[in-house]
Amino acid sequence: MTTAPAAGTAERILDVAERLVQTRGYNGFSYADVAAELGITKPSLHYHFASKAELGEALIARYHTRFSAALEAIDAAGGDPGIRLRRYASLYADVLDNQRMCLCGMLAADLETLPGRMQDAVVRFFDSSETWLAAVLDEGKASGALRGDGPSHDQAQMVLSTLEGAMLVARSYHDTERFRAVARRLVSSLLAEPHTG
Amino acid sequence: MTTAPAAGTAERILDVAERLVQTRGYNGFSYADVAAELGITKPSLHYHFASKAELGEALIARYHTRFSAALEAIDAAGGDPGIRLRRYASLYADVLDNQRMCLCGMLAADLETLPGRMQDAVVRFFDSSETWLAAVLDEGKASGALRGDGPSHDQAQMVLSTLEGAMLVARSYHDTERFRAVARRLVSSLLAEPHTG
DNA sequence: GTCTATAACGAGATAGAC
């Protein structure tokens, strides 16, 4: 039994690059930025990630994996669909609390400048979120907890769009409460019983 | 009486730069891109806009002016608050039909990399939209056409966030209908009488 | 108002030593 090992270089590169993409965008950071922060040189980065495109793909893959794990944790924790939606929104709020934009929301803005494989990976992330949301919404309708106005997949697109947009705008104001207010309003609009406040 | 003059060089620079920012982001285009498209040289661009920051400020100023004029046109055309909200959403849909993101939505993603004056101008654009939206929502509540669940300013933040996010996501799918579906759902949620479909 | 020429810097990437 050993102490937990420090994260390997590749992981630390991903940590720094992830934060830089989430705050500055794909075209707003460089290998030099990452290298300087880690106290290594640019060629060392290229040893771990041969190209910026490769690094970008690894970023999305890790983010997607972690996000999917968080969704599984929400399912495993149980609770009614309303609670699950609130916890889903909390995942976004946690990101914003770290002064970051959703990685894939940020990359969606940069999409036209990204390598094709990164573009595809961003869309797959959105697909994944929408599929999970639609399942929760379906379950909520079956139990009577959620309103059934329109197809769940359409509602799921609404939820994803609203949360991504609320992050984008709230970050501009450096105001996470602005995000939370929109998220609360969004979830309330999906509940079977209209809420006040 | 003369024929309409062709747009001056400065306007044509703004036209090209605007499209590039809306599609590629502030850090995804260069003076060389604009110069090549207009068939002039980079130093000629610097004659009209001494720095990229100056060009960026001019882009936001013109966009804001045009957007405000569009809002005044919506007010001047009359119609109930529901119609006005639909026309507001149509302004965004028109942008997306040109395969573009909202200029300030795109710049919101790039915000941390922008000069301070550009950051302030982006936030002022959002403020301006929210103020107009809140006024329409207030009017709608007074006439009974719109639901009054919560302060109009909170609802306005919800509308702005949802439309910006829907643009961002829909553009990733190259699917403007995805945007329109979210916009319809959003406006319906604000109407006094619940709609189906 | 537009040009040629160039400065000064940063980008992504590679060769090859250790």
Added chain:
DNA sequence: GTCTATCTCGTTATAGAC
């Protein structure tokens, strides 16, 4: 696995002629 040294190209920006 990390380094030094270097390459090539693109970036914003300026000087000065026309």
